[in-house]
Amino acid sequence: MIGEWLDIGWADEIPVRGSRTVRVEGGDDIAVFRTGEGKVFALLDRCPHKHGRLSQGIVHGGAVACPLHNWRISLSTGEALGEDKGCTPVVPVKVSGGRVLICRASTLKAAA
């Protein structure tokens, strides 16, 4: 049976203050982040500015700095912080028993 959540792996496979990606065929990758305090977030791997790969940015506090032009994007809302304006879609994510689960519907939307 198809569940609401997709299991993508162990949380500790994501480097602390780092990111891994989930490849979605036919769509944008999903970037899955782990903060300094071990919280896991997921965003579409695309900066609202010039579509930089957020998964390649520096994670600090609850934000990631885009590698292309250093926009800071909130990990929890996908909104650009500071003076910049824009928003990256958030992918609901939860950690259960150390496994990272991402929302199936949002993942499919990424492919659409």
Add this chain to the structure above:
Amino acid sequence: MKHEPIPRPAGDTRDHLIVIGNGMAGCRAVEELLARDPARYRVTIFGAEPLVNYNRIMLSPVLAGEKTFDEIVINGRDWYDGNGITLVSGDPIIAIDRDARTVTARSGIVMGYDRLLIATGSDPFIIPVPGKDLPGVISFRDMKDVEHMLAAANRGGSAVVIGGGLLGLEAAHGLSLRGMKVTVLHIMPTLMERQLDEAAGWLLKTALEARGQTILTGADTAAIVGEHHVEAVHLKDGTVIPADLVVMAVGIRPSVALAREAGLDVGRGIRVDDHMVTSDPAVLAVGECVEHDGQVYGLVAPLWDMCRALADGLTDAPSGYRPAATSTKLKVAGLDVFSAGDFSGGDGAEDIVLRDASRGIYKRLVVKDDRIVGAVLYGDTADGGWYFDLLRRGDSVAAIRDALIFGQAFASGGGVADPKAAVAALSDTAEICGCNGVTKGQIVSCIAKGAHSLDTVRATCKASASCGSCTGLVETLLALTLGDEVEAGPKTMCKCTSFGHDDVRREIVAQGMRSIPEVMQRLHWSTPDGCSSCRPALNYYLLCALPGEYVDDQQSRFVNERLHANIQKDGTYSVVPRMWGGLTSPKELRAIADVVEKFDAPMVKVTGGQRLDIFGIRKEDLPAVWADLNAAGMVSGHAYGKSLRTVKTCVGSEWCRFGTQDSTGLGVRIERATWGSWMPHKFKIAVSGCPRNCAEATIKDFGIVCVDSGYELHVGGNGGIKVRVTDLLCKVATEAEAMEMCAAFIQLYREEARYLERTAPWIERVGLAYVQSRLLPDVQARADLAARFVYSQSFSQDDPWAARVAGAEREHHAPMARFQPVGEMA
């Protein structure tokens, strides 16, 4: 489902409640039940351990020799006897028959129940490494484990504790007190990462190390070895640690095997409703073995709440369990730590951070919408309860926000404190700067004598020039004394600190700091883990200060330096193999051509630095591309880094009719000597064979122009937005002198320029005369600089590509998972 009535003792018509588990949750549940209706149930408790009900949390003090077993008993024999409870200890239940409503113990006893309560707690998690079953490898869960540890400690020797969480650190502390040489291995970068943020974790590590324990973080256990008994632990990085005892304390898992075999609904734990009833209405469960609303618990407070809800349900007054916010207040090895709520920050959350480096205190409050949502305290946890209370009640802290971090006594004393008025009210003899012993009077007089900025105050009377924690007070004094005439100080490094780059650098060296969290703690960073401006800078400053010792923090590097390639706007990468001095060969060109075809690279370009740049490589293909280039003898060109980029050459005296010296050979030798070095910014070199300067050496960071009588050395040039022609540093007669001067100049730049400052603005800031004064008159000083560069280079000339090809940091390249939506796209 109907079932046969269960035979009862004559005359006893009460329902029979069997409790599996004689631990904290099981017995507490019975206590709660007795308090409500002592006559309602006939109770039998089965325990696996041959002991009465004791306080498992207090095993650490027993290990440490602070308490005896008798002192940690919660309910002794008389409690069981006095309440008519049958205790079957040392005899675990091995099966439940839910149809027959019976349980079977290991000894063969079969007993019928009306209601069954499962309180099996949790099992220690044993990491699946070779040697995990060797004698001498134990967990830390029950009295038997403590007895093992005490026996081992009596024999002396070395102990390795795997796991730097609370339990592991308690075990390490106890063993250390009992005279063993203790090493703690923790797989995460900081200790107790679930309860403490990085800064507090670092403080804890430092304190434990000061007590003689060895703490290895990021330590991944590969195997436990020994012939008949444990002898050593091997780490994945090759480290071998001798061990006479290994304590595995990496975590716990709900003990659910019995429930699962009985066919109950089990997730991570035994699933229960709000009344602690499992999927079978006759069976309840409580404690660490349950899963409620997707959550499992390991703290004692929620367990007590569960026991209350369970007893309410069993006595027909159902209340229901509601998880409440929890806080952790602990003493780890005599050190106070406290955490509560959500301290991961996130959107709209603001941090209030107080760091007192000299007293080893760290306090952090996370505030959202004027309410405390999380707190981490280290060293001084006196206000933990007050903060937790504010958090739980959701009280607005807007009115007391400015004073909140100083604690309840300060925040609520005398109404709302006005920090400015408080400073104004201080006497002239009040000490403002503890590090340098500077009083308010001295600072005010220093301001009156013309120090009108923070920087000049720091320079003249040293107030706030060391740890910086009194910066706010000094700024207030400036404002009080001068009003609007305060001059803005030098630019701070970023918003996370009140210090500038030079201050931070100077203190890193002066205080011998060794890690990014240490710098952030000692210099009172206002954010928990910095930002994308300060982290790469700190990483560089530490790397430069501690060659061969500092472990590079990959997560504090820009993507190009992490992936050793240049990110392009479409998310692909470009790859530049090193071509020494711009020279190449048929073999190298063939290998590059093969890579271009094999990976379908859409473009190859000759760069300005005399290299070939291969474009359009996908992140996951990078290791394979490097493997092919490595096979042809090529290494990373560092075309991506704040590092030596290229040494550009002309053909020189070997071929050119104008050439005066072997500029190509010199360029190759310089590149061989300088490649791989990390710098404040990118660094380019060129060597021209004659003053016609075909290699354009006079717009490079370091340029050599060969002349008949020797070598002109030029510094501080760059192309780019604002072209700057080099300044002539000096002229030397021999190639060896040119090489030494190059090394010394690079090291001076590495040690003194600010991060992201190229040589051109650096020289304009400090002046050419200063650079010359450091390099020319004092031969020994120059030789020392060059020697420091050579030493640093002995650690930095590893090809990063080769390491990645060999499999290092594979996670940088491979996606975590892939999904191919099937038939759901309509």
